[in-house]
Amino acid sequence: MSKVNESAASHGVIHLRPVDNVAIATATLAAGTTLWLSGREICVNRSIPAGHKFAVASIPSGLPVIKYGCPIGNATAAVFCGDHVHTHNLTDHHVVSNDLTTVSPPSPPTKLSRTFDGFHRADGRVGTRNYVALISTVNCSASVCHKVAERFDQQRMKRWPNVDGVFAATHTTGCAMQFNGIKQKMLGRVLAGYSRHPNVGACLILGLGCEQTTAGYLTEHQGIVSLYAPSGEKLTRDDGIPIMTMQSEGGTRATIAKAETFVEQLLDRANMFTRAPADASALVVGTECGGSDGYSGLTANPAVGVVSDRVVACGGTSVISETTELYGAEHLLVARSRTPEVAQKLLDRIQWWKDYVAMYDGQIDNNPSAGNKAGGLTTITEKSLGAVSKSGSTTLEEVYEYATPITSKGLVVMDSPGFDPASVTGKVAGGANLVLFTTGRGSCFGCKPTPVIKIATNSAMYESMRDDMDLNAGTLLEGRDLQDVGEEFFDFALEVASGRKTCSEELGLGDHEFVPWTVGPTL
Amino acid sequence: MSKVNESAASHGVIHLRPVDNVAIATATLAAGTTLWLSGREICVNRSIPAGHKFAVASIPSGLPVIKYGCPIGNATAAVFCGDHVHTHNLTDHHVVSNDLTTVSPPSPPTKLSRTFDGFHRADGRVGTRNYVALISTVNCSASVCHKVAERFDQQRMKRWPNVDGVFAATHTTGCAMQFNGIKQKMLGRVLAGYSRHPNVGACLILGLGCEQTTAGYLTEHQGIVSLYAPSGEKLTRDDGIPIMTMQSEGGTRATIAKAETFVEQLLDRANMFTRAPADASALVVGTECGGSDGYSGLTANPAVGVVSDRVVACGGTSVISETTELYGAEHLLVARSRTPEVAQKLLDRIQWWKDYVAMYDGQIDNNPSAGNKAGGLTTITEKSLGAVSKSGSTTLEEVYEYATPITSKGLVVMDSPGFDPASVTGKVAGGANLVLFTTGRGSCFGCKPTPVIKIATNSAMYESMRDDMDLNAGTLLEGRDLQDVGEEFFDFALEVASGRKTCSEELGLGDHEFVPWTVGPTL
Numbered sequence A, B: 001m002s003k004v005n006e007s008a009a010s011h012g013v014i015h016l017r018p019v020d021n022v023a024i025a026t027a028t029l030a031a032g033t034t035l036w037l038s039g040r041e042i043c044v045n046r047s048i049p050a051g052h053k054f055a056v057a058s059i060p061s062g063l064p065v066i067k068y069g070c071p072i073g074n075a076t077a078a079v080f081c082g083d084h085v086h087t088h089n090l091t092d093h094h095v096v097s098n099d100l101t102t103v104s105p106p107s108p109p110t111k112l113s114r115t116f117d118g119f120h121r122a123d124g125r126v127g128t129r130n131y132v133a134l135i136s137t138v139n140c141s142a143s144v145c146h147k148v149a150e151r152f153d154q155q156r157m158k159r160w161p162n163v164d165g166v167f168a169a170t171h172t173t174g175c176a177m178q179f180n181g182i183k184q185k186m187l188g189r190v191l192a193g194y195s196r197h198p199n200v201g202a203c204l205i206l207g208l209g210c211e212q213t214t215a216g217y218l219t220e221h222q223g224i225v226s227l228y229a230p231s232g233e234k235l236t237r238d239d240g241i242p243i244m245t246m247q248s249e250g251g252t253r254a255t256i257a258k259a260e261t262f263v264e265q266l267l268d269r270a271n272m273f274t275r276a277p278a279d280a281s282a283l284v285v286g287t288e289c290g291g292s293d294g295y296s297g298l299t300a301n302p303a304v305g306v307v308s309d310r311v312v313a314c315g316g317t318s319v320i321s322e323t324t325e326l327y328g329a330e331h332l333l334v335a336r337s338r339t340p341e342v343a344q345k346l347l348d349r350i351q352w353w354k355d356y357v358a359m360y361d362g363q364i365d366n367n368p369s370a371g372n373k374a375g376g377l378t379t380i381t382e383k384s385l386g387a388v389s390k391s392g393s394t395t396l397e398e399v400y401e402y403a404t405p406i407t408s409k410g411l412v413v414m415d416s417p418g419f420d421p422a423s424v425t426g427k428v429a430g431g432a433n434l435v436l437f438t439t440g441r442g443s444c445f446g447c448k449p450t451p452v453i454k455i456a457t458n459s460a461m462y463e464s465m466r467d468d469m470d471l472n473a474g475t476l477l478e479g480r481d482l483q484d485v486g487e488e489f490f491d492f493a494l495e496v497a498s499g500r501k502t503c504s505e506e507l508g509l510g511d512h513e514f515v516p517w518t519v520g521p522t523l
């Protein structure tokens, strides 16, 4: 689909591919509406909500419902032409294929050369923002981190014009877990990834003191170099991170006071960085969808796919995650993998998820959520076919575990849940310096230190949540060309990378969306 | 132990019971120190850190190490008199007994009659505080909740002198989970418990709109009565809770503005409550330990046990939780259970935990934490024998699942992890209107809407973290009488229930420690 069917769109209907036996209403269709679609007359026999599907052919019970040219599940009853197709008559029976003979990476895209203005760091990475981070090792030091950050308001920050702000990355765990078990390792990776993030000009790690995720743990297992006794001189070291604990400082009040002094020094240090031209190959763009609706896979996700292809053509990195939402469309990424080994890594992560949810007698395809369903998405395969279009069309180069450092160029997968804050936190920990976030129902997500560009899937929601939406992909339903829209979005992304503020940055969001995903019991 | 051995304490050593084959150093003992203890000379053959144990008799490899008069594990090597006893030569092999023939509830304590000044609610419960709560159904509305709460600072709150403040209860989940599965049920119970808490004079529930834990879910599954279109008139209903979503309001900015107006109305409503004398039977006291050390079980926990006994004698409720830390001492609670059925419920929860951690190849006795071990605790049985002393000596009346409403009087158990914020959040959700929190290493925990009294286990930490510690149980090491200290702590608890601020309230803590415990995958 490089262009949405203009005449159908003008009817308030999209019929994506000729082989599809369902079409999508783009506005509520009244019962009894008669449409002329692909050469035949169709009478809609009940009201079809916007974003929902109706049959454009008879589908016998047990046979596939086709959308995007792919099966999205089977009819559970005889479906007649004009019937609403949703959870009452459609179910998914997706089976993951382990056949690696389909692996056949596409030819590389034509090279592009673009730049943005970023903060060049000592390790060669480039930041799109320049924050000072207060990172909490455990929930027990969360309030102190927030109280310190709150002391650096807009007025006071004028002293450090090159710094975007001071933020607190606090969380709900850090103790009562198996020492160096899966839960602690995952958390450690996230904390280390944030502390060394290219968008972080300087960082202070703050703990209580008796937690399991101590400074010592981070030093030993995550290579954090600590400066236990920071002075002005020591803080000029590029790789040193001061670490404090409340127990050694004498409690809440003393810690806040001392941390405030440290943060002033860190701000002086971060303020020495200024923006300079950088090649777009330094971009690490995370893609995400949240609050999907029936349009996500038709408009915003394919448009993000175009941006992903541009980023890869520039030599940059595009990161898709949300493994639970790749399930159902994993065969498309398997076929595009660089090697069978890369494809196998993806299939291994999907198998891990199947085993994991089975421990709780759950199913990986419990998704789509109630909100997704209200928006017209019926099955996980349907949602995933739409979700995976965020990855564009380039070769899958690598598969990363959650929150591990991303070093490959090109398109990569990071394993994560679909849950927005946990998924984005993992990609940012891996090094994402820009996030493209599509939403149909209307998410208000923001994430410090990485700017999040929110893209509406439909014009109605774009208008009703104008303060929160950066871009509108709903224009694709009105006949705009996908490549044109994608190119505009890419230009906007480069502007944001260079410092243009996103809606969520203007609104000051991102202080409570740091959500490290961890697996394993809280003891 | 009603009195710590005075002469031993003056040596810097505690030998708790005559049968114990270890003693505890209360200050670092230098290598070569010679002590006269229970009629024999003991030479400490290496330096013993404060809080750590040393042998006062030879213990052959494989035989029990005895403390509190109970086995705390077995020696893994031959231990000689004067040896340091810790992880290098002591390990735990605790086996849970399912023998219910030991159930034999103690006779009830002599009735006490005490009062405090509290906020009498329509359902008969009594608050010790009077907050307005902003409750987030999902992480996606967390920032908005915090931004609304921040608008009601101390200056502005002078308009509502009977209200303690506006706080935001936000969390990291609420979506991407099995619908009405264990994870959502647990979260739903916590949110409902906070919204109806006796310390909450009025409440606003705020969501994004497309999450799984919607207003509709809370209404259907948790009995939350919503007022979808709140007006001044409707807000006078006692049982109505206004619920808003960001998607229906048009995004972040519009939601904050409208919520601010609602909160003003809710403050007017909450401000109509004033303190009036209440019987102490309305107290629901949660007990907790966090950042335990070698003194927790010697000083602060037994002192809290005395308070628990007083609360029960008044007809009130005492809630112990931290199931992972009851493990190892569950036989003491089994023996004190009201009925075999109550004892079985406790054993069932312990079995659940064993099965749960086994799914991750973990062990329930992974605890004590690194911090605990540094403080001198070696085994979970040792820690648990000390932890369970918070429950005092009365009959165990009931066992509750996490975050369920507590309706019994007397001593009860609520299932929870030991992790402080998750454990306290569950007890508060169950209705705890006061929390007694013991700490050896020095926790700075606070929790809105319930005041938390922090009790130091030792005078050194009490002095070094003076701003955070409300009470000092370290005086028990200097020869004070346990019943006297417990009585003083109970008097202090009644003052706090009547409005006296705790240290964590003075410091403004409790906005980031709302941590609903949930089990099951994030999808």
Ligand SMILES: [Ca+2]
Binding pocket: A288, A289, A290, A291, A292, A322, A325, A418
């Ligand atoms: Ca999604």
Ligand SMILES: [Ca+2]
Binding pocket: A288, A289, A290, A291, A322, A418, A419, A420, A423
């Ligand atoms: Ca998502």
Ligand SMILES: [Ca+2]
Binding pocket: A142, A170, A171, A511, A512, B512
């Ligand atoms: Ca937080």
Ligand SMILES: [Ca+2]
Binding pocket: B288, B289, B290, B291, B292, B322, B325, B387, B418
């Ligand atoms: Ca504890």
Ligand SMILES: [Ca+2]
Binding pocket: B288, B289, B290, B291, B322, B418, B419, B420, B423
């Ligand atoms: Ca605890």
